[in-house]
Each structure stands twice: as C-alpha cells, then as structure tokens.
Amino acid sequence: MNMEKTPKEQLEAIKGYLKQVNVVEGKSVEHIRQQMEEAVTQLPKLPNIVIEPVQMGDLSGEWVSTNEDHTEYDDEVGFESNQQVILYFHGGGFTSGSCNYYRDLAARISKSSGIKVLVLEYRLAPEHPYPAANEDCLFAYRWLQANGHSADHIVLGGDSVGASLVLMTLLSLRDHGEALPAGAFLISPHSDLVNLDGESYESRAELDPTGSLNGNQAILTHYLGSYSGPIPELLSPLRMDLGGLPELLIQVGDHEVLLSDATRLAERATAAGVQVSLEVWENMWSVFHFLAYMLPEAEQAISNIGQFVGARLKIEI
Numbered sequence: 001m002n003m004e005k006t007p008k009e010q011l012e013a014i015k016g017y018l019k020q021v022n023v024v025e026g027k028s029v030e031h032i033r034q035q036m037e038e039a040v041t042q043l044p045k046l047p048n049i050v051i052e053p054v055q056m057g058d059l060s061g062e063w064v065s066t067n068e069d070h071t072e073y074d075d076e077v078g079f080e081s082n083q084q085v086i087l088y089f090h091g092g093g094f095t096s097g098s099c100n101y102y103r104d105l106a107a108r109i110s111k112s113s114g115i116k117v118l119v120l121e122y123r124l125a126p127e128h129p130y131p132a133a134n135e136d137c138l139f140a141y142r143w144l145q146a147n148g149h150s151a152d153h154i155v156l157g158g159d160s161v162g163a164s165l166v167l168m169t170l171l172s173l174r175d176h177g178e179a180l181p182a183g184a185f186l187i188s189p190h191s192d193l194v195n196l197d198g199e200s201y202e203s204r205a206e207l208d209p210t211g212s213l214n215g216n217q218a219i220l221t222h223y224l225g226s227y228s229g230p231i232p233e234l235l236s237p238l239r240m241d242l243g244g245l246p247e248l249l250i251q252v253g254d255h256e257v258l259l260s261d262a263t264r265l266a267e268r269a270t271a272a273g274v275q276v277s278l279e280v281w282e283n284m285w286s287v288f289h290f291l292a293y294m295l296p297e298a299e300q301a302i303s304n305i306g307q308f309v310g311a312r313l314k315i316e317i
Contacts, residue, residue, distance in 0.1 A: 018209035064106035091160030112306025129225030151179035163189030183312035191265040198260025207255040253284030
C-alpha cells in the first residue's frame with residue numbers, strides 16, 4: 001500500500017502544525033520573540049548566503065545576497081553606490097521579527113531578482129510604539145538615497161505589517177513630495193490596521209492557520225501603546241487616496257484572513273490609476289513564502305517577485 005501523502009494531505013498537515021505553533025494567547029512579547037528565533041534555526045537555509053551588517057545612524061540592518069548577485073561587494077567601500085537595491089520591511093506584528101529570522105527569505109528574493117536586499121531592523125513595540133517603525137522605514141529609504149542609491153534604483157518590499165509599512169512609507173513620501181521608488185511588492189498586506197472589516201475575517205477564519213481577527217486587533221493595540229491622540233489616518237492606507245503610487249505587486253493566500261485587505265487594496269489602487277498585479281494563491285496562508293524550501297507554490301511566488309523587481313529596475317533575470 002502506498003502510504004505517501006497526497007499534495008492536499010501534505011498541505012493540511014502543514015496547516016495543522018502551523019495552527020499549533022502560532023498560538024500566541026497568554027505569551028509575552030519576549031516569549032514570542034524567543035520562539036521565533038528558535039524556530040528559524042530549524043528551517044533549511046539557502047546555501048551561499050552573503051551577509052553584510054550595516055549601520056544607518058542609530059538603526060541597523062543587513063545586506064543580504066547570494067553568490068548569484070549581479071552586484072559586487074568591496075571590503076573597502078561596501079556595495080557600489082547607485083546600484084539597484086530592494087529595501088525590505090519585515091513582518092511580526094510590530095513586536096517581533098529580525099534580520100536573522102528573515103535572512104533566508106531575503107536571500108531567496110535576492111537570488112530570484114539578482115540584486116541585494118537591505119533588511120531593516122526597525123524599532124519594535126511595545127518598547128517603541130507608533131510612530132517609531134514608520135519613522136525608521138522613512139529614515140532607511142532616505143539613507144539609501146543619501147548614500148548614492150537613486151529612487152528609481154530602489155524597490156520596496158515587505159510582508160504582513162512590513163507590507164503595511166511599505167504602503168505607509170509610499171504614502172508619506174508622496175505627501176511630502178519626495179521621489180518615489182521604482183515599485184513595491186506586498187506579501188499578505190494589512191491594508192487597514194484599524195477597521196478590520198474585510199469579509200475574509202469571517203469567510204477564512206477556519207481556513208487560516210496563522211491569522212485571526214483577534215490577533216490582528218492586538219497588532220494595533222501593541223503598536224499604538226500609550227499613544228493617546230486620534231488614530232492616524234496613515235494606519236488605514238486602504239481608506240486613503242492611493243493615487244500617484246508606483247507599480248505594485250500584491251501576493252496573498254486564498255486561505256488567509258487578510259485576503260480582503262489585499263483584494264480591496266488592489267481594486268482601490270487600480271481605480272486610483274496605479275498599475276497593480278494581484279496574485280491570489282490557492283490553498284495558501286499568510287507569508288507562505290517562508291516554506292520555499294519545500295513548497296513549490298512558495299518558490300514560484302518568490303520567482304514572480306524576482307521577475308517583478310527585475311522589470312521595475314530593468315534588470316535581465
């Protein structure tokens with residue numbers, strides 16, 4: 001008898017495991033951070049990852065690439081100025097996430113696009129509530145420009161609340177009259193951190209192994225912390241004027257509660273004149289890209305990101 005699992009059975013087994021490990025109720029922020037750092041050590045890594053720590057004023061981060069990178073690093077001067085780059089904002093509900101945790105994903109994105117990725121260690125809540133993360137993302141983008149990378153040589157990327165930070169960064173730059181990047185890719189974006197009224201919060205509640213309405217309500221609570229003013233409009237990009245943004249690639253899983261955040265964002269951005277590519281991945285969950293070492297869907301999604309970045313930066317992949 002053939003006891004091998006079918007692809008559908010394998011997916012169900014993965015989702016069952018994710019449901020078990022993603023229970024956060026009753027856990028402290030420190031415990032969640034520790035669990036994430038421990039969990040990432042168990043995942044197979046892409047070989048030939050090249051890491052270079054970087055200091056941006058008071059902020060830190062790291063350049064991530066592979067030996068297939070199209071750019072060159074020099075020990076004396078670092079990466080050559082004005083080369084194309086991806087600036088990546090990680091997820092983690094504003095309270096967790098790190099360069100270490102996102103290193104493999106960043107390397108796979110670098111490999112697929114052929115260019116280096118700068119992963120930012122923005123300040124985390126609750127120690128650093130709103131607007132700390134927003135300020136840090138804007139600072140990192142401006143730092144890149146001050147260090148020789150023109151706006152049209154930069155693509156922004158992020159997942160989950162990192163994708164929210166991408167949106168908020170784009171809107172802030174536009175409203176300040178600053179040069180926008182060549183494009184941006186958003187993985188499982190929270191496009192409205194305030195209202196949480198997408199129909200998928202109900203229709204995908206039982207299907208999503210990693211996200212929930214309660215969990216997403218806690219995200220805003222953690223990030224606002226002791227902030228006492230009116231909830232900033234910027235935390236609901238979906239409700240803002242989206243006109244003038246650069247080309248967007250949006251990827252979302254069909255089984256995640258954030259599905260409506262992604263589809264409504266695509267609709268409203270398109271209506272505002274923004275060029276948008278929306279990919280809805282059947283049977284997938286939030287940021288399934290982490291399992292690219294075993295999921296062909298994740299590998300293909302990352303490949304599509306590489307193609308998007310290459311097209312925006314005019315690189316032959």
